[in-house]
Amino acid sequence: MTMVTASDADVERPNNIIYFLPGPPLNRDPPHGRASWKFTVFAQDEGGEGLVGFTEVQINLKDINDDVPQFPNGIAYGNVTENGTIGMYVITIKAEYYDDINEGTNAKVIYSIEKNAIEEDTGLPIFDINPDTGLITTAVYCLNREKTLDYSLQIVATDGGGLKGTGTASIKVKDLNDMPPRFTKDEWFVEVEETDGSVLSQAPILTVTVNDGDEINNFQYKIIESSGYGADKFAMVKNADGTESLKVVQPLDFEDPMQINGFRFRIQVIDSNGIDENDKYHVDHSWVIVKMKDINDNTPRFKKPHIEAAVYENADVGKNLGTFKAVDIDKGGKSKITYIINRATDRKRQFAIDQEGTVTIQRQLDREKMAKHLLEILATDDGVPPSTAFAILTVLVKDINDNAPVFAEDYRPILLENSPPSKIIEISAVDKDDRLKGNGAPFQRHIWHGDDAARCTRYKLRFKIYDRKHAQESYANMSVVKHISYEAIVNSGSIQLSGITDEDFIRIWNYRTQNIFRSKLERFRDKLAELLNVDVKNEDVFSVQMKDRSVPLTDVQFAVHGAYYYKVVQLNGVILLHKEEIEQEVGINITMINVDECLLENADCVGSCTSIIEVQTNPCLVNANKTALVGVQINSTAQCVCSSREYKQQQTCKSHPCLNGGRCTNSKSGIKCSCPPGYTGPRCQQVWLGLVPTARHVLDKSHISVEIITTKPDGLIFYNGPITPPKEDDTSKQLSDFIALELEQGYPRFLIDFGSGTLELRIATKHPLSDGEWHRIDLSTNI
Numbered sequence: 001m002t003m004v005t006a007s008d009a010d011v012e013r014p015n016n017i018i019y020f021l022p023g024p025p026l027n028r029d030p031p032h033g034r035a036s037w038k039f040t041v042f043a044q045d046e047g048g049e050g051l052v053g054f055t056e057v058q059i060n061l062k063d064i065n066d067d068v069p070q071f072p073n074g075i076a077y078g079n080v081t082e083n084g085t086i087g088m089y090v091i092t093i094k095a096e097y098y099d100d101i102n103e104g105t106n107a108k109v110i111y112s113i114e115k116n117a118i119e120e121d122t123g124l125p126i127f128d129i130n131p132d133t134g135l136i137t138t139a140v141y142c143l144n145r146e147k148t149l150d151y152s153l154q155i156v157a158t159d160g161g162g163l164k165g166t167g168t169a170s171i172k173v174k175d176l177n178d179m180p181p182r183f184t185k186d187e188w189f190v191e192v193e194e195t196d197g198s199v200l201s202q203a204p205i206l207t208v209t210v211n212d213g214d215e216i217n218n219f220q221y222k223i224i225e226s227s228g229y230g231a232d233k234f235a236m237v238k239n240a241d242g243t244e245s246l247k248v249v250q251p252l253d254f255e256d257p258m259q260i261n262g263f264r265f266r267i268q269v270i271d272s273n274g275i276d277e278n279d280k281y282h283v284d285h286s287w288v289i290v291k292m293k294d295i296n297d298n299t300p301r302f303k304k305p306h307i308e309a310a311v312y313e314n315a316d317v318g319k320n321l322g323t324f325k326a327v328d329i330d331k332g333g334k335s336k337i338t339y340i341i342n343r344a345t346d347r348k349r350q351f352a353i354d355q356e357g358t359v360t361i362q363r364q365l366d367r368e369k370m371a372k373h374l375l376e377i378l379a380t381d382d383g384v385p386p387s388t389a390f391a392i393l394t395v396l397v398k399d400i401n402d403n404a405p406v407f408a409e410d411y412r413p414i415l416l417e418n419s420p421p422s423k424i425i426e427i428s429a430v431d432k433d434d435r436l437k438g439n440g441a442p443f444q445r446h447i448w449h450g451d452d453a454a455r456c457t458r459y460k461l462r463f464k465i466y467d468r469k470h471a472q473e474s475y476a477n478m479s480v481v482k483h484i485s486y487e488a489i490v491n492s493g494s495i496q497l498s499g500i501t502d503e504d505f506i507r508i509w510n511y512r513t514q515n516i517f518r519s520k521l522e523r524f525r526d527k528l529a530e531l532l533n534v535d536v537k538n539e540d541v542f543s544v545q546m547k548d549r550s551v552p553l554t555d556v557q558f559a560v561h562g563a564y565y566y567k568v569v570q571l572n573g574v575i576l577l578h579k580e581e582i583e584q585e586v587g588i589n590i591t592m593i594n595v596d597e598c599l600l601e602n603a604d605c606v607g608s609c610t611s612i613i614e615v616q617t618n619p620c621l622v623n624a625n626k627t628a629l630v631g632v633q634i635n636s637t638a639q640c641v642c643s644s645r646e647y648k649q650q651q652t653c654k655s656h657p658c659l660n661g662g663r664c665t666n667s668k669s670g671i672k673c674s675c676p677p678g679y680t681g682p683r684c685q686q687v688w689l690g691l692v693p694t695a696r697h698v699l700d701k702s703h704i705s706v707e708i709i710t711t712k713p714d715g716l717i718f719y720n721g722p723i724t725p726p727k728e729d730d731t732s733k734q735l736s737d738f739i740a741l742e743l744e745q746g747y748p749r750f751l752i753d754f755g756s757g758t759l760e761l762r763i764a765t766k767h768p769l770s771d772g773e774w775h776r777i778d779l780s781t782n783i
Contacts, residue, residue, distance in 0.1 A: 021039065069097045076168070078172070081173075093134040111155060180283075182212070194294060204245030204246060209243050220272075221269050223235065228263060233249060233263070259292060269285075302325070303324075303327070313399065322358075337357075400439070493558055494593075501552050504624075506544060508627050545631075545634060712743070747763060
């Protein structure tokens with residue numbers, strides 16, 4: 001470039017001068033280079049150890065083609081609208097270069113597309129580029145965004161020296177609303193339940209979707225109101241994802257004949273605001289079919305919500321009192337209606353209703369106990385959940401003269417002897433029958449004259465028996481009971497003895513020792529009187545019969561009374577509690593308490609079994625030589641029926657006349673017979689008993705309601721069943737029928753066994769019932 005020299009005026013000094021130039025190499029091109037450089041050159045004598053001199057040098061650099069054109073961003077982004085013409089502007093792309101534009105063609109850049117996009121149909125390049133300016137335009141018309149969303153071009157920039165730089169042009173095709181909307185289905189189907197009441201559900205019943213090839217859409221939906229009946233009952237609601245939902249905006253009623261077959265209407269979609277609805281290219285339609293589903297939203301309705309019936313109290317069981325008819329418009333009027341009587345209004349179950357709605361008398365009425373019955377009749381449909389309607393049956397019980405007058409009190413006047421004729425007492429009588437119907441006062445009164453006023457109920461007879469040939473004689477004693485009432489028979493307990501005959505049970509004579517001893521019958525009566533704390537005179541053992549002579553087995557039936565007769569359950573319960581004690585002191589073996597032919601499950605019957613006791617007209621004689629017992633002859637049999645459903649037809653004087661010259665009158669309980677002396681049965685029989693014990697299987701609906709208040713979490717509320725645990729060798733160990741309700745940790749626990757195994761039911765109430773508050777528990781069984 002140039003040469004510099006330095007001279008040193010010193011003499012006799014070393015003349016070796018050192019030159020040096022500090023700084024970087026020269027660079028002409030931007031960004032750090034310059035076309036002209038100024039710098040300082042230094043010279044130091046004595047080989048770099050002496051003094052330093054300097055001079056300023058300016059050098060002008062000449063350019064060479066040493067820089068490649070570069071695209072500063074690497075990728076340039078541009079846009080073009082679809083469906084445009086040829087030559088539409090896309091983007092201008094520029095390359096950077098640092099060579100001197102004044103040095104020949106070093107800085108002359110030519111642009112070209114190295115990798116172009118090719119149109120499939122024609123094979124032509126899609127884009128052009130201006131080689132001088134880098135302006136990119138379309139080389140074809142009508143680009144389709146729905147076909148190709150974007151393009152990528154490789155651009156080359158070449159300078160005058162042949163150096164090349166490459167870059168990328170990314171071109172996105174901008175969308176136009178050129179595609180029509182289309183529903184994804186030509187027909188939409190949906191099932192919807194009718195409206196329950198007037199409350200409309202806010203949940204959508206159907207979501208419709210639309211396809212549109214355009215990138216951005218603003219769908220507008222609507223229901224075409226004139227397109228079908230019921231279109232106004234629905235509305236379209238837009239969702240966040242661009243879909244539309246169908247909602248119910250007016251109540252739907254399946255029972256409306258216009259709505260029962262559902263609805264069919266059209267819906268419309270437009271893909272942008274401001275579009276004419278007649279522009280078929282931007283509008284689409286579809287059908288919606290709505291099918292109605294019936295729900296149980298209607299309660300049955302009685303044609304007559306109140307019926308009144310008047311019947312005489314001696315009306316026959318089974319008499320029709322009226323028919324209730326309820327209709328339910330659900331299920332097209334074909335709902336199944338079940339009729340029942342609210343047993344809270346008929347606690348004695350005196351009435352029954354069949355599934356035709358006909359109410360009949362089930363048990364005998366008694367005006368004196370209840371002159372007016374208000375029965376609540378329930379009609380329940382078969383919907384889910386079921387609905388119930390209510391009606392009232394008023395039963396007016398008309399009076400008949402079925403009650404004899406009775407004295408107002410038990411008169412016991414005191415009369416001093418030798419008193420002159422005077423008023424002793426004034427007596428009055430009352431009658432439960434209706435006086436207004438002529439069935440009460442005034443009364444006719446008379447005094448009973450003769451010896452019959454003092455009736456004897458027990459006779460003791462002594463018989464002498466002799467043999468003329470052998471000159472032997474003997475005596476026998478007999479007690480004759482004149483009257484055993486019906487009440488005594490129905491309240492009688494019973495036991496079955498094994499290993500003893502009927503004669504041995506009443507025997508008082510020991511043939512070996514030739515002595516009289518107390519019979520087992522007498523010892524049994526004494527022990528029973530002790531356990532019940534009653535007088536022996538208040539006991540009646542009225543039947544001792546051989547059941548099986550081969551074993552042997554003997555049945556004993558007895559009754560006990562004080563001011564009233566002891567109930568069967570009380571008598572049998574006492575025997576059960578003290579069974580071992582009685583056996584030891586009396587000398588008997590009790591194998592059954594409460595003689596029951598249905599004791600063994602499925603022994604004689606498969607299913608229902610009822611033990612029937614019938615009394616024969618002929619008495620039963622037990623002769624033990626020194627003593628004898630003439631008692632009631634009883635036949636006990638097992639019948640395969642369910643006694644709870646056996647409601648006998650009411651007896652009348654016409655069909656069941658009194659026997660032995662008795663006079664018959666109709667009464668509330670059937671017939672009444674006025675009998676001649678010596679005939680004490682209800683139909684003037686000499687001996688009579690009619691008892692139908694409870695069957696082993698109830699097989700009927702029952703309802704028990706109890707109210708409790710307690711603070712103890714564990715305890716028995718009620719129990720009915722065996723009261724002592726049976727022994728292994730006890731025949732009654734197979735008797736398992738019982739019912740029990742208890743609290744366990746404050747929660748109800750119900751146990752029941754009718755012979756088929758124990759059923760347990762626990763109720764998990766919200767809170768324990770041992771909170772010191774009143775609680776009601778209802779138990780309904782249908783076993």
